[in-house]
Amino acid sequence: MKTLKKQHSLFKEFDPLKPKKFQIMDNNGKIVNPGWKPDISDKEVLEAYKFMQFARTADLMAVSFQRQGRMYTYPPNLGQEAIAVAAGFIMRKEDWLVPVFREMGAWLLKGAKLSDIFLYWGGYEDGSLFSEAPHFLPSSVPIASQLPHAVGIGFAINYRKEDSVVFTFVGDGGTSEGDFHEALNFSGVWKVPVIFIVQNNQYAISVPVEKQTASKSLAIKSVAYGIEGIKVDGNDFFAMFAAITEAFEYARKGNGPVLIEAVTFRRGAHTTSDDPTLYRTEEEEKKWEAKDPIKRLRGYLISQKLWKETDDKSLLEQYKKEVEKEFSIYENYPPYKLEDVFKFHYKNMPEDLKKQRVEYEKFLNWMEARK
Amino acid sequence: MKVMNMVQAINDAINIKLGDDPNIVVYGEDVGVEGGVFRVTQDLQKKYGEKRVFDSPLAESGIVGSALGMCITGLRPVVEIQFSGFVYPAFNQIVSHVSRMRNRSRGKYGAQMVIRMPYGGNIKALEHHSESPEALFAHIPGLQVVIPSTPYDAKGLLIASLESDDPVVFMEPKRIYRAIKQEVPEEKFSIPIGKGKILSEGSNITVVSYGAMIRDVQRAMIAAKEAGISVELIDLRTIYPIDREIIKQSVRKTGRILIVTEAPASFGPSAELISIVNEEAFLSLEAPPTRLSGFDTVPPLPKGEHFYFHSPERIFYEIKKVVDY
Numbered sequence: 304m305k306t307l308k309k310q311h312s313l314f315k316e317f318d319p320l321k322p323k324k325f326q327i328m329d330n331n332g333k334i335v336n337p338g339w340k341p342d343i344s345d346k347e348v349l350e351a352y353k354f355m356q357f358a359r360t361a362d363l364m365a366v367s368f369q370r371q372g373r374m375y376t377y378p379p380n381l382g383q384e385a386i387a388v389a390a391g392f393i394m395r396k397e398d399w400l401v402p403v404f405r406e407m408g409a410w411l412l413k414g415a416k417l418s419d420i421f422l423y424w425g426g427y428e429d430g431s432l433f434s435e436a437p438h439f440l441p442s443s444v445p446i447a448s449q450l451p452h453a454v455g456i457g458f459a460i461n462y463r464k465e466d467s468v469v470f471t472f473v474g475d476g477g478t479s480e481g482d483f484h485e486a487l488n489f490s491g492v493w494k495v496p497v498i499f500i501v502q503n504n505q506y507a508i509s510v511p512v513e514k515q516t517a518s519k520s521l522a523i524k525s526v527a528y529g530i531e532g533i534k535v536d537g538n539d540f541f542a543m544f545a546a547i548t549e550a551f552e553y554a555r556k557g558n559g560p561v562l563i564e565a566v567t568f569r570r571g572a573h574t575t576s577d578d579p580t581l582y583r584t585e586e587e588e589k590k591w592e593a594k595d596p597i598k599r600l601r602g603y604l605i606s607q608k609l610w611k612e613t614d615d616k617s618l619l620e621q622y623k624k625e626v627e628k629e630f631s632i633y634e635n636y637p638p639y640k641l642e643d644v645f646k647f648h649y650k651n652m653p654e655d656l657k658k659q660r661v662e663y664e665k666f667l668n669w670m671e672a673r674k
Numbered sequence: 675m676k677v678m679n680m681v682q683a684i685n686d687a688i689n690i691k692l693g694d695d696p697n698i699v700v701y702g703e704d705v706g707v708e709g710g711v712f713r714v715t716q717d718l719q720k721k722y723g724e725k726r727v728f729d730s731p732l733a734e735s736g737i738v739g740s741a742l743g744m745c746i747t748g749l750r751p752v753v754e755i756q757f758s759g760f761v762y763p764a765f766n767q768i769v770s771h772v773s774r775m776r777n778r779s780r781g782k783y784g785a786q787m788v789i790r791m792p793y794g795g796n797i798k799a800l801e802h803h804s805e806s807p808e809a810l811f812a813h814i815p816g817l818q819v820v821i822p823s824t825p826y827d828a829k830g831l832l833i834a835s836l837e838s839d840d841p842v843v844f845m846e847p848k849r850i851y852r853a854i855k856q857e858v859p860e861e862k863f864s865i866p867i868g869k870g871k872i873l874s875e876g877s878n879i880t881v882v883s884y885g886a887m888i889r890d891v892q893r894a895m896i897a898a899k900e901a902g903i904s905v906e907l908i909d910l911r912t913i914y915p916i917d918r919e920i921i922k923q924s925v926r927k928t929g930r931i932l933i934v935t936e937a938p939a940s941f942g943p944s945a946e947l948i949s950i951v952n953e954e955a956f957l958s959l960e961a962p963p964t965r966l967s968g969f970d971t972v973p974p975l976p977k978g979e980h981f982y983f984h985s986p987e988r989i990f991y992e993i994k995k996v997v998d999y
Contacts, residue, residue: 428780441775454740482736649776653868
């Protein structure tokens with residue numbers, strides 16, 4: 304179990320009412336706030352770095368598969384990897400992941416196979432089954448509507464006196480939705496072990512965060528609900544790891560929920576159907592490229608002589624092969640069956656669904672007979 | 675047997691299930707200390723404690739959304755929406771998640787919850803307290819919509835709903851919450867979801883209805899009998915999954931059908947029933963399948979509501995029209 308050196312004062316020091324952002328590592332990977340550096344071994348940091356690289360490789364290749372017409376609409380993660388990977392490294396088997404759709408690292412670390420993810424974005428519901436990953440919900444597309452589910456799971460954990468924590472994600476735009484506020488309000492009243500991670504990637508499709516809220520930050524929204532909140536540099540792996548560890552310990556001990564605002568930037572498009580040149584400048588993109596989470600952690604590893612710039616090449620080549628392999632599982636997946644349309648709507652299929660299926664089969668037989 | 679009204683029968687069903695299933699939790703606005711604005715959950719908090727029967731914040735989406743999270747872990751939440759007119763903030767949760775979680779997760783997670791709500795009008799209420807929105811839910815793949823018409827049915831159908839592995843929108847006809855008293859077994863029993871019931875056999879016309887209108891149809895049937903018309907009355911009991919078979923068999927026998935609903939006519943449950951008649955009993959028809967539904971209007975405030983809700987006279991008038999066609 305990861306613990307921080309200083310217990311439960313992080314939220315006080317970075318009280319969201321003060322205009323402070325929690326950061327441990329600067330843009331070049333230099334540790335600027337050593338007092339808060341989490342107790343994590345070199346080996347584990349290296350592992351996290353490699354995992355961020357793996358998630359990025361998969362993400363970039365997913366965009367490229369979509370461009371080649373081999374997969375459908377896909378939401379890129381580029382530039383946000385530190386958040387999901389930090390969460391994924393802290394999450395245990397018994398903890399819950401209630402995702403949105405832009406935290407691939409957490410999905411993989413929770414036990415989703417990359418082929419599951421390709422299946423989902425490639426048009427099969429089977430990609431939401433995650434047969435080997437318990438305590439993991441399917442992606443929730445209507446913005447912020449998953450947050451009340453996380454609260455309900457948190458309620459059940461308290462009800463059964465279990466030792467699990469719920470990790471849930473939402474974007475900056477999601478903080479404008481009613482469900483965000485209802486979920487935060489319920490979570491405070493019910494004191495549930497839920498960590499709300501707001502990935503503030505600056506844009507909700509094209510709308511900048513300044514047009515979402517007049518609040519001074521997104522973390523500050525925790526104050527009105529009587530729950531802990533903290534604003535974190537989301538591109539700083541160490542800060543994310545420390546903040547989530549703190550939130551995890553806090554929630555697990557029965558103190559209630561935590562809202563973490565992870566400040567980041569979506570370097571890619573909202574989805575492969577989006578064109579960011581319509582709403583943001585190259586200058587802005589360049590500015591954030593300099594704060595890229597992988598670049599920063601690499602800088603740290605190199606400064607600690609744990610990694611060499613040239614080590615990336617072979618690593619990425621190996622990862623590309625692994626991603627290709629997972630993608631081929633999706634591309635060779637059995638064709639969608641008619642029964643899969645009907646099968647899972649009810650535990651026991653209603654008569655009219657059976658009838659509709661039979662009618663369609665008759666049509667198929669008629670088509671077959673015409674050949 | 676014990677004489678109960680519908681409020682007592684529903685309370686009894688929840689009480690029994692709270693006693694035999696530790697996964698059941700009951701919550702909503704005012705359901706705890708007060709026992710609900712209609713007292714349906716009266717004394718349950720006293721008996722089972724605040725851990726299992728409690729007041730939630732006043733937010734319907736939060737109520738239903740959190741209930742889905744509970745279902746994911748195996749709990750069986752029973753949530754109350756204070757009036758069906760206030761369910762709309764929760765509509766996104768019901769339509770986008772509750773109804774779909776089983777399909778989306780390929781059967782890994784279910785949404786075994788009951789969403790209870792009083793519905794229906796002719797009770798001299800203010801706006802948003804008289805509607806019959808059952809079609810909105812019945813139209814959503816993945817939901818079950820149940821409406822009892824008697825205390826006995828309310829208890830049996832609610833117990834079946836509380837034991838169902840799929841979500842149930844349980845709509846309670848509040849006009850007859852306390853108007854009908856009958857003997858109801860004190861022990862646990864259930865009535866299957868998806869099955870209608872023939873309340874009276876007849877040969878000239880099938881009348882299909884549900885909820886509070888059943889009693890009004892039965893009053894109209896007194897006049898029909900005097901006029902020599904033999905009515906077969908079917909209580910649908912479940913709006914979805916709809917009992918096609920009972921409609922088919924009855925209309926094949928009588929050749930005529932009148933559907934009586936409080937819900938607006940267009941795209942409503944009555945339209946669906948007529949569609950079933952077309953598919954299943956077309957060649958038996960002696961008259962056009964007909965509906966007596968609410969106007970396609972908002973139910974008027976108390977001074978005008980007598981125009982909207984069907985009197986037994988109006989029902990008899992429509993029965994006679996179909997028979998005389």
